Amino acid sequence: MCVALALGPASGCLLVGYDPVGSAPSSTASGTDGGGSGIDGGDAALHVVDASDGTNTDMTTPVDAGADGHAAADAAADADTDTDTCSNPESWWGTGSNHRRKLTLGSAAPLNNDVNNAPILIRLDDAANIDFDKISPGGADIRFTDAASNELKYEIENWDDANQVGEIWVNVPVVLASSDTSIFMYYDNPLASYDQLPADESAVWDSSFIVVHHLNETDIDGGFDDIKDSTANGNDGTTSGLDPSDRVGAAVAGGFRFNDDDFDNSIRLGNNDTFDPTASFTIEAWLKPYSAPVASSHYTFFSRRAPNTPGSFSAAVGSWAGTDTVLTVATYTDSWNSSYSTGELPINEWSYVAVVYGDSSTIDFYIDGAFDSSDTYTKPTSTTGLQQLIGIAQLTDPLFDFQGEIDELRISTGDRTADWIKLQNLSMSDTLVTFECEETD
Numbered sequence: 001m002c003v004a005l006a007l008g009p010a011s012g013c014l015l016v017g018y019d020p021v022g023s024a025p026s027s028t029a030s031g032t033d034g035g036g037s038g039i040d041g042g043d044a045a046l047h048v049v050d051a052s053d054g055t056n057t058d059m060t061t062p063v064d065a066g067a068d069g070h071a072a073a074d075a076a077a078d079a080d081t082d083t084d085t086c087s088n089p090e091s092w093w094g095t096g097s098n099h100r101r102k103l104t105l106g107s108a109a110p111l112n113n114d115v116n117n118a119p120i121l122i123r124l125d126d127a128a129n130i131d132f133d134k135i136s137p138g139g140a141d142i143r144f145t146d147a148a149s150n151e152l153k154y155e156i157e158n159w160d161d162a163n164q165v166g167e168i169w170v171n172v173p174v175v176l177a178s179s180d181t182s183i184f185m186y187y188d189n190p191l192a193s194y195d196q197l198p199a200d201e202s203a204v205w206d207s208s209f210i211v212v213h214h215l216n217e218t219d220i221d222g223g224f225d226d227i228k229d230s231t232a233n234g235n236d237g238t239t240s241g242l243d244p245s246d247r248v249g250a251a252v253a254g255g256f257r258f259n260d261d262d263f264d265n266s267i268r269l270g271n272n273d274t275f276d277p278t279a280s281f282t283i284e285a286w287l288k289p290y291s292a293p294v295a296s297s298h299y300t301f302f303s304r305r306a307p308n309t310p311g312s313f314s315a316a317v318g319s320w321a322g323t324d325t326v327l328t329v330a331t332y333t334d335s336w337n338s339s340y341s342t343g344e345l346p347i348n349e350w351s352y353v354a355v356v357y358g359d360s361s362t363i364d365f366y367i368d369g370a371f372d373s374s375d376t377y378t379k380p381t382s383t384t385g386l387q388q389l390i391g392i393a394q395l396t397d398p399l400f401d402f403q404g405e406i407d408e409l410r411i412s413t414g415d416r417t418a419d420w421i422k423l424q425n426l427s428m429s430d431t432l433v434t435f436e437c438e439e440t441d
Contacts, residue, residue: 086439093149097141097186099134102436104180111177111419117206118420119169121252121427122185126164129435134188137161141192144170145184152183155201155230157214158253167253169230171204175423202232208412210274211235213267213390215407216254220244227267235274237267237390248405251286251350252428255407258391265401266392271385275304275411277313277331278379280359282416284424286407288350292325293318299402300393302409304386307394308332311383314393315355316400317345327365329355329377337378341365350407352425358415369425371418 092100105120124139126132135141139159144152150173158167175181205212212230220226220239227237242265246257259265275281285301293299298318305312312332319326319340327341345351345367354366363377390409393400408428426432 086437091149092441093145093151093184093186094143096189096191097143098188098441100184100186100439100441101130102439103183103185104434104436105172105175105182105432106180106434111175111423113417113419114177115175115417115419115423116173118172118175118423118427119204120172120175120432122168122170122433123430124166124168130187131438132161132164136187136190136192138194139166139168140194141187141189142168143186143192143195145186146173147182147184149184153200153203154196155204156196157216169204171206177419199232202230205231208414208416209233210411210413211269211409213237213409214253215250215256215267215409216247216252218244218247218254220247233274235269235272237269239267241265242267250288250405250407251352252408255286255405256391257405259401259403267390269388269390271387273384273386275313275388276382276413277304277311277357278382280413280415281357282412282414283315283355283410284353284412284416284421285409286350286352286428287317287345287404288406289317289325289345289347289402289404291347291403292323293403295322296320298328298330298400299404300389300391300400301402301406302388302390302411303393304388305332305394306386308336309383309386310334310381311386313380314400316393317402317404327353327355327367327372329363331378331380333378333381339363339375339377341367341375342373343367350405352428354416354421354424356415356421364415366418366421369422369429 103122124130124132138161139156142154144154146152152170152172154168154170156166156168158165160166170183172181172183209231210233213227214230215227217227220242224238225236226239229235229237242256242258246265247254248257249255256267257265283302287301289299298314298316298320300314300316303312303314303316305314310332312330314328314330316328316330317325319328320330320338325344325347327343327345329339331337343365345353352368356364356366357377358364361376362374364374365372387394391402391406423432
């Protein structure tokens with residue numbers, strides 16, 4: 001069987017473990033909050049919840065959007081989200097899959113230009129868009145192709161057989177601006193095993209990505225490299241002050257709560273100078289601040305810094321002058337220089353943010369996929385050897401620690417386009433992909 005997926009401009013995911021020689025993912029029994037399943041921080045093991053013996057549910061029932069409102073309710077409400085069987089499928093890819101569905105990436109918000117090598121989030125839910133009884137445990141038999149039957153790379157961020165939900169990132173070579181883009185999802189092949197090697201999974205993320213942290217791990221014990229980078233760069237993180245109780249249901253599968261009860265709740269990425277704030281860059285993240293910072297403070301979600309040290313850089317929520325929730329970028333030369341967004345983030349709600357610097361005199365801020373504003377940017381003095389951190393500004397002062405939740409933090413070299421950012425927001429907000437009818441070989 002196979003399923004065809006229709007992709008529009010937006011989707012998110014949870015890393016599923018794998019056997020490096022291509023066998024089906026292993027299973028562990030556990031339930032998860034917010035759609036996340038258990039994941040080992042190790043390099044090879046894929047952790048998936050055991051499949052339950054439930055019967056097939058009504059595929060037209062809208063899925064519960066959850067507390068944060070980022071589930072597939074919009075897609076489930078579409079008229080073409082159903083399980084009607086299509087007749088006379090054309091150009092069937094491969095052998096062994098009994099079903100497929102076409103996924104249409106639609107024009108919920110038209111793009112001005114095509115977007116290449118786009119990671120697109122496919123959310124699967126037995127109650128909304130797919131029959132989990134037809135899929136092998138762990139999603140081992142799922143395959144994706146483009147409209148020309150070229151196989152696509154994918155990474156399973158989250159797979160939960162017990163609750164029958166999953167999040168998968170698929171690299172779509174081009175998402176068209178002039179028309180809808182379609183890909184196909186094939187499944188229901190009992191003989192298939194999970195076939196994405198680490199190199200295949202990392203290929204979902206193009207070479208401009210420095211780091212991609214889904215922040216969905218559950219094996220959090222302060223061990224070295226327990227937060228995994230999905231790119232081929234190996235920029236893994238080590239937790240400090242975080243434990244499994246800090247894992248939360250987030251915008252895409254799971255995320256982490258920072259500094260709600262401890263000083264130095266952080267993820268340390270090391271001082272390998274991966275991120276260069278003097279050259280063009282893009283920083284993306286989902287943020288949920290619990291409050292506005294007090295005056296003379298801000299909530300840092302990513303930093304490369306030491307106290308008052310040339311070359312330091314921080315990306316944060318809240319301006320230095322007042323109790324607001326604007327986006328802030330601060331750099332240090334011989335003193336601190338700050339850039340601010342005009343718009344503010346809502347309190348206790350998830351927002352997708354992007355900070356884009358194009359190696360000019362200004363920096364651009366985006367909130368929920370839309371351009372917000374530009375401000376003057378001062379390049380920091382080029383310095384090596386500074387600690388790179390998530391959720392904290394520096395290791396000596398809790399005043400600048402993030403107060404809230406963070407998910408899906410990514411950093412790229414180069415300035416991503418407005419169309420890229422719009423597409424990513426649509427993809428992760430469940431307003432991009434439409435599931436067409438199920439086809440049978």
